Amino acid sequence: MKRKLLATLIGITITIILVSLLLSQIQMDDIVSTLTTINTLYILFGFILYIIINFFRTLRFYILLDRKIAIRNLFNIxxxxxxxxxxLPARTGELSYIYLLKKHYNTKIGDGIATLFVARIFDFIAIFLMFFIAFILTKDLPILVTKVVWYIVFLFIICIVLLVGLLFFGKSVLKLAIIFSNKMGLKETRIVKYLLGKGRETMESFEEIKSKKLIFSLLLCSILIIGFSYLLIYIILYGMNIFLPFQKVLLGSTFLLLSTVLPIYGIGGFGTTEGFWALVFVPLGLTLETAIISGFSYHIIILIYLLVTGGYGLLIIYLSHKQTS
Structure with missing residues (x-):
């Protein structure tokens, strides 16, 4: 409980500091003006794209869970x-997927962890592929940006290798953890027994996923998820009358996606999202003021999408649970 409280307090502090610094560079009226002047068609088209993205996320989990849960039910989750x-800060909300599967469909925690882990591996692979293509197609990048991009490519490769290695050699890692806990006399403690038990469940789920040869369908779903995510950002920017080339939007959006996995991610992403947005899109051609205003405007629009679809999902899950109880 103390750790959760500490994480929340850190997230709130980071959010307040970053938002204050960013807002000091612009006028609040500019954000309001940007949001009120965007053509409604772009907002609606963006929302349709967001629904499509969620559909393919659902389809990917549907495949990973061996089609045991209906797509319409999984979509709400x-x-x-x-x-x-x-x-929530630092992506701690990932646990909600595991919790909802366990509570409403009695899915093993190990299955939830395994399917979520595999989904993230394919996200990384899809982001890397599209990021590298955008980098190759984008010309006249500043030297500093080019250097940073190569560091990012290297980081991507390391992360993918580690993630895939854990997927395929997870049993060996689990055996080492068991040996270590035995030597340290920790195997019989409640927390270690629980973690090792969930580790076994997760490894069993990994083995089941690997045996079904789902790589092509999972990779296709992941590429579509990431591709439509980039298109969504491009459409929203276009609606703000910001006409960056698509490859630059793709390149910049990758850094934005990477920022969400950092432990400094603020409450609701406020401050961190806009900060990374400015750091990325200013070198790619936007003025600092335009970058900050568009960053806040985009973020608010996405939060509206999240709240509408998330609220809908919560309502349907609640009503379904009420009917069955």
């Missing part, structure tokens, strides 16, 4: 999961 995950 995905909507709630995305809402919670983007509001």
């Amino acid at each position: 995905v909507c709630v999961h995305n809402m919670v995950n983007n509001i």
